[in-house]
Amino acid sequence: MKLPIMKNILVFTTLLLTVFTSFGQNADNWCGFDPILEKNISEDPNYLSEISQKIQDIRQQAAQNPAPKAAVYTIPVVFHIIHDGGAGNISMEQVQSGIDVMNEDFAALNTDAANIRNTADAPFSPLLSDVQVEFKLAKLDPNGNCTNGIQRKFAPQLVNNAGENVKSSANGGLDTWPNDSYLNIWVVNSIDNGGQQGITLGYAFLPYNNWGAGHGILNRHDRIGRIGTAVNNGGRTLTHEMGHICGLFHTFQSGCHSNDCSQNGDYICDTPPAEQVFGCLSSNNTCTDVPANDYFAFDAFDMNENHMAYSSCRVMFTEGQKDLMQNNFETIPNFISLTSAANLTATGVNLPDVICKSDFSANKQVICAGESIDFTDMSYHGQTTWNWTFEGGTPSASTDQNPTVLYNTPGLYEVTLEISDGSNNATETKTGFIKVLNDSENLPFYEDFEAISSLPSNFWVTENFGEDAGFEIGGVGLSGTQSAKLENFGQPQGGLDDLMSSPIDLSSITDEVTLSFRYAYRKRNSSNEEWLRVFISNNCGDTWIQRKTLKGDVLGEEVATSSWEPSSDNDWVTVHMTNVTGSYWVEDFRMRFQFENDDGNNFFIDDINIYQGSPSDDVVLNLSNENNISELYIYPNPTDQELNVKLNLEKSQGLTFSLMNAQGQEVLNRFIAGKNGQNLIVLGTDNISEGIYFLNIISSDGTKNVRKIVFN
CATH class of the missing domain: 3.40.390.10 (Collagenase (Catalytic Domain))
Structure with missing residues (x-):
């Protein structure tokens, strides 16, 4: 530290x-x-x-x-x-x-x-x-x-x-x-x-x-x-x-x-000098010297029992x-x-315990419909009775100290707790304390933020873990005039900000699914090390697993020293993720974008897509048949984890990624609808054995780029 x-x-x-x-x-x-x-x-x-x-x-x-x-x-x-x-x-x-x-x-x-x-x-x-x-x-x-x-x-x-x-x-x-x-x-x-x-x-x-x-x-x-x-x-x-x-x-x-x-030493004369030890052996005697003015006046054993020692028998x-x-x-x-x-x-340390404040907590505040929440009384002091009121909950009232409540209907609900000790009482009401998310959206899912006036919204949940600004609707976008914006410029370092979806139904997926999004970002100075993390959940957000991380120069290298916003399509990077694996093809799938601040510049996210397999309905728009790939980077290589492909397209086009082993057998095939400008594709590589492979990137007109990949 x-x-x-x-x-x-x-x-x-x-x-x-x-x-x-x-x-x-x-x-x-x-x-x-x-x-x-x-x-x-x-x-x-x-x-x-x-x-x-x-x-x-x-x-x-x-x-x-x-x-x-x-x-x-x-x-x-x-x-x-x-x-x-x-x-x-x-x-x-x-x-x-x-x-x-x-x-x-x-x-x-x-x-x-x-x-x-x-x-x-x-x-x-x-x-x-x-x-x-x-x-x-x-x-x-x-x-x-x-x-x-x-x-x-x-x-x-x-x-x-x-x-x-x-x-x-x-x-x-x-x-x-x-x-x-x-x-x-x-x-x-x-x-x-x-x-x-x-x-x-x-x-x-x-x-x-x-x-x-x-x-x-x-x-x-x-x-x-x-x-x-x-x-x-x-x-x-x-x-x-x-x-x-x-x-x-x-x-x-x-x-x-x-x-x-x-x-000298610990400045105490009735604690014998000792070396740093960790055991409780009664025979420990790590020092034979007898200090001047020592309380014992002879070579006493180590005082393992002392609270300021490092033994497990500290008692005095x-x-x-x-x-x-x-x-x-x-x-x-x-x-x-x-x-x-x-x-x-x-x-007030000597004041008697009398009713002072009603307060409570919940093990969850954002849930899917049909889930239950455990409430805990955090009141003080000396309460003996409890009267709870749960808007939208079942039961709608309780006299238990720590009740469990079921919520079946989407909405934003308040909770009230009144406590008493028989003579005094106190009441606490928390408005909008419980959010029950909307029913699952169906595929294909597409969000361009054009119909949203503010964040959080009915579909999007935001969390801000510091004193900095959180996600809000920004007045600039890629496909339209709005996006989700994080006013990052000039904010305190170390803040975490989350943008989380309501549930999306992926249960109809049969072969593969792609999650794609666009972001725009600038550093404030070249030393900024900021993070974008993408998490997914298969249980409505009870637990999350991290599926993508972009940090530092990988997130973006360009610097703007004043508050910045994107002004052209070239300012946006497209990320395609194919590692939403089968265990996440459920009715209550959720995704979460998390940004970690390091005194950089503003961050924007737009055009979030989830679609099954090849986008036959053009969820990602305007595909063409021209091969104009440049600035192709594949990392890490060698790898024992996910494979990242970063490339620049002069025009939007469909790309096929085919991974072949040394025997010429195809072990992975993914189709991506690439967008003009920067694209970052995350290829899930679960179950790929160690060895040498060849990644073929094939454009719509059949033009091929081949790269050697080593899995270790």
Whole structure:
């Protein structure tokens, strides 16, 4: 993961999972902290000594001002869940489970603390410490409105290989709540590992310098709590990361040493120095050095049990770690603010659970007629009764907390939920929340957008996953005066925009089907790497498979530095796809065009056709018998996947693509109605064996172009 390394702001810690066969088991974590630290030190040789001095200053300040410490330090927490509508959108109960695990661990109430050793070589159990800190979900947001301490954002473009970009609404994520009032935790599917080995589970920032805008924890959803999607020792990842937030290094920091333990290693004297290991062997003793001022004063074994180690048996914080964390709470300004009585009032953490907000979600919002939807109550706090109203649904009303509803008729429908605790109530109505798609269109299918006034429409569904513009009707087209336009020029980078069809009936197909479309596009500068992806579905959009990708220069090489639109036929590229295979010849076939932004220029799509076999009814218009093929490119070659043929036609004409093996046998035959200008044909090559083949491109007058193709 590439993150900004701020010399005097943040220390970055990363928790990773990998496999170490020397221990004969899956290791729990692997850390990318040291390379980041080394980079900081290479940029500023005084970097680590400045952190060390800060810790010494905090200890000295605490010693000089021995004010009574709080019985319990309470820290308000907010979770920002970035999800794609799948498992990563974890439940309120799993979030609370994550809070519960942390509170048990920091209070030494975890039952597995009984496993801590107390032997001559590992006298650790007497050091088990109640840190006297608790974490509570906020009940008031920064504007004083009620909250359950959880924000949710549907942003599928961000949930995988996530990094600091999820912490900004400008990128489509969720902004930090003021970090002197809330401890921010972002939840995603997976995290960018920065090219290092292993799987990143989470990362956090230490508190010793200025707290940047992204200060907090980024964590995988399956490493929070004990329930829901949590796996293995999942909740302990969050405990570990919260240790970093509170000021702790890893117990193996800097490895073996004999220097003053209060000023070296992890700066804690009752955690023996150790090398980075992953097992829980009770005989682990990776360091024989005894640091100056060491608590044990002898060569103690590795403290596998410590929450800041990398073992799977992490169960404890020590008295030394507690002292450092509490000193931080008492002296670091943001911690002082976080734990203050005024802030606990402002964030509402101690308010009683009373009805605050009615809210709900659905497992699907766009369906075909005859499908059912599962609704989930997301309200808070303390509701005991539910009254649902479902426009267009069966049943039309329900008192279940989480009902399932059938929709049989196409249309756009609202949903209402009223909740009550017997004394208070709240109501939420979401207008146009459920879209039931129109009945399937028949073949041949042709869309030129001339009869559509705006998007989304009755047939076309749009989704916009960022803060950028979405698909709209544009005032320029190839065959007419309109197309589907994406105003991409000047939009934030990283946005994803989808244009999805209603169902189309392909069940009558007997041999082959062609999906073709035209697009027009320009880059804004030559370095733009933007994507067009084409997906298809055979179950009305419940699942999608990607069938075509055009990226970077393949999508288009020409550059326009101002907002652009096509002005001639030559600005349009025709794409023919023959890889809509038999398993997709169903009544509820759907197609989806997805554009990913990289600060380029505008994108247009028009004349979308689906037709069976050779277009006898001229679905793609104006065929001629002239062979005027130029700029012929075939890629990849060699290939083990689909075969792309890019060519330019001076005039529209029919083309036959015949693939012959070395024995002269035809193994593939496709007819394409080519359009004048650029054409890109995607030839499905399923079931083609390895070997040498010859692709014959035959025009209507019999003229042939032959290319050698290698399948491997």
